[in-house]
Amino acid sequence: MLRLREANPADAEKEWAFVRDMPEDENGLTNAWHGVTREDFMRKALPAMLAFARGENLPEGYVPETVFFLWQDDTIVGQFRIRHFLCESLRTGAGHIGYFIAKPFRGRGLGTEGLRLTLEKAREIIPEDEIYLRVNRDNPASLRVMLKNDGRIVSEEESHFFVRIPKLAE
Numbered sequence: 001m002l003r004l005r006e007a008n009p010a011d012a013e014k015e016w017a018f019v020r021d022m023p024e025d026e027n028g029l030t031n032a033w034h035g036v037t038r039e040d041f042m043r044k045a046l047p048a049m050l051a052f053a054r055g056e057n058l059p060e061g062y063v064p065e066t067v068f069f070l071w072q073d074d075t076i077v078g079q080f081r082i083r084h085f086l087c088e089s090l091r092t093g094a095g096h097i098g099y100f101i102a103k104p105f106r107g108r109g110l111g112t113e114g115l116r117l118t119l120e121k122a123r124e125i126i127p128e129d130e131i132y133l134r135v136n137r138d139n140p141a142s143l144r145v146m147l148k149n150d151g152r153i154v155s156e157e158e159s160h161f162f163v164r165i166p167k168l169a170e
């Protein structure tokens with residue numbers, strides 16, 4: 001069974017291993033905690049994630065962000081993040097949602113299904129009527145994931161497409 005679970009202390013062991021192994025930056029999806037030790041994950045990374053979701057201890061200019069892990073049965077296969085609302089830099093930049101599927105699990109529809117589940121969460125969190133996304137032009141797999149979730153390209157620049165997806169009805 002595939003489901004999204006918000007980052008939480010009960011899942012910390014598996015969350016730690018997943019975050020440690022996520023690359024620092026792949027196609028613009030960044031991970032500040034690449035290589036993190038177990039101790040630092042428990043003491044710093046996870047508390048920081050939980051605080052960000054509550055809108056606490058945010059770096060200057062950041063909006064609240066909730067981190068979800070995508071679970072296939074008892075295994076974490078991906079991470080999906082929702083930024084709760086747009087600020088100017090998100091509106092013209094990375095948008096509301098970022099996601100990552102671990103390499104061994106790619107190409108099986110999990111990115112597409114994970115984004116579908118994230119859009120269901122987004123309707124409870126995001127006030128805007130449309131979900132803003134950005135994707136590198138040289139990342140056709142991610143663009144496909146967006147388009148299969150009713151995304152449409154609204155603009156482009158040298159290295160990115162900007163995509164919007166209507167927010168699901170409440």
Ligand SMILES: CC(C)(COP(=O)(O)OP(=O)(O)OC[C@H]1O[C@@H](n2cnc3c(N)ncnc32)[C@H](O)[C@@H]1OP(=O)(O)O)[C@@H](O)C(=O)NCCC(=O)NCCS
Binds near residue numbers: 102135136
């Ligand atoms: C992008 C990413 C999430 C996709 O995850 P995934 O689980 O492999 O995605 P899916 O299996 O649901 O779908 C991938 C789609 O892209 C297509 N695809 C894959 N490689 C492709 C390529 N080189 N050219 C065109 N299409 C490609 C697949 O065929 C599939 O489409 P289909 O179902 O119509 O056949 C994953 O590659 C990833 O985490 N990449 C690193 C981080 C990243 O890029 N995040 C997104 C930042 S915007």
